[in-house]
Amino acid sequence: MPLVITKLYAWIMIDEDGDEAVPAWHHPDLGWVPMIGADEARMESLRPHVQVTANQRGVMAVLKVFAHGTVIDQINPIPL
Numbered sequence: 824m825p826l827v828i829t830k831l832y833a834w835i836m837i838d839e840d841g842d843e844a845v846p847a848w849h850h851p852d853l854g855w856v857p858m859i860g861a862d863e864a865r866m867e868s869l870r871p872h873v874q875v876t877a878n879q880r881g882v883m884a885v886l887k888v889f890a891h892g893t894v895i896d897q898i899n900p901i902p903l
Contacts, residue, residue: 832866834858834873836882846884848872852902 835843848869858869865869866886877884 826868828861829890829892830861832860832863833887833889834866834869835885836876836880837881837886838880846873846876848876867895 826889833845836846837843845857847857850856858866858873860866860869872882
């Protein structure tokens with residue numbers, strides 16, 4: 824059975840003006856990794872990194888879920 828993403832979760836930082844952004848953390852092997860995921864366990868594993876970022880920036884973080892999954896574009900491979 825194929826693995827299908829039905830929800831996308833994102834940690835969102837909200838600054839004092841109400842502007843929102845997705846934070847990222849630097850993974851030693853992967854480089855900058857956005858704090859998003861397709862399951863709650865992944866999001867909980869990112870919580871310590873979100874807390875550090877919130878502390879450093881002095882802003883609030885919230886966890887949002889996006890569940891519509893509407894395809895708005897598609898890119899197909901071009902044969903080489």
